[in-house]
């Protein structure tokens with residue numbers, strides 16, 4: 001949001017100018033847009049309420065008789081509203097968004113970001129699946145055990161993530177974000193493993 | 205997305221699929237994973253300890269067609285090269301040879317990193333069995 005109202009020039013307007021009520025251009029940061037603090041574990045009930053309230057306030061129909069500029073801001077605001085809500089309500093997308101806003105390079109990951117002990121597991125699981133597909137039933141119990149193990153790993157990881165989320169929301173330390181980032185990487189692998197282990201070929 | 209003919213060729217007839225004896229001192233094993241997609245690749249080399257030439261290379265990749273083609277191509281290139289020459293192989297060489305599109309570049313990076321990891325593993329083994337403490341060069 002700009003420091004002065006585009007319409008009347010009065011200082012520091014919020015979404016609507018306090019003076020002339022004109023709609024201001026939307027904040028591009030999703031948290032700022034919802035006027036909530038940047039957080040890894042925001043209050044989702046509150047977020048939902050804000051989303052519905054803003055959907056009503058910003059609806060382009062309400063601006064059909066306003067200036068072209070306000071109509072445009074209403075369209076822009078509605079677009080950001082939808083993007084922001086989609087990202088912020090999803091735990092993984094939201095975390096990646098916070099990482100990005102905090103200056104972490106989320107696009108550039110290297111093979112070093114992958115936990116080595118997990119790689120062995122991924123490999124063995126893939127081998128077992130392949131054997132099973134070729135009709136080797138001995139691999140089945142191994143696979144079922146693996147699936148249970150990975151589910152447990154994911155649950156533990158999610159609990160760990162929740163703790164880190166709360167930690168960062170309380171103190172905003174960069175180290176916490178680095179830990180969150182590493183946990184997310186692990187989670188991706190484990191989710192992948194569970195997916196794979198869930199599509200076990202049927203007994204032939 | 206359309207794969208190039210070379211990718212399809214390696215994908216349909218992958219060269220050097222398999223494994224080498226992981227516990228042998230002349231074998232280096234590299235296992236890497238791509239954080240973006242969760243794919244994994246294992247690449248192994250067997251080195252002639254006398255002259256440092258890579259005599260055999262095997263891979264096993266669970267991943268996309270480009271990752272399979274990249275590792276298949278890498279094993280072909282590795283054979284007959286010295287370990288030092290092998291370290292010169294860059295993912296961009298693979299990208300060019302296979303005409304990989306930008307979204308598939310990370311698949312070739314996986315192959316380059318697997319080569320490096322295998323060589324590093326081999327050198328670690330050689331370093332630790334040498335009687336005199338030689339300086340370890342880990343890639």
Ligand code: FES
Pocket residue numbers: 238241242243267268269270271308310311314
């Ligand atoms: S998409 Fe994962 S290695 Fe190619």
Ligand SMILES: [Zn+2]
Pocket residue numbers: 005006007008009010013017018019020021022
């Ligand atoms: Zn105003």
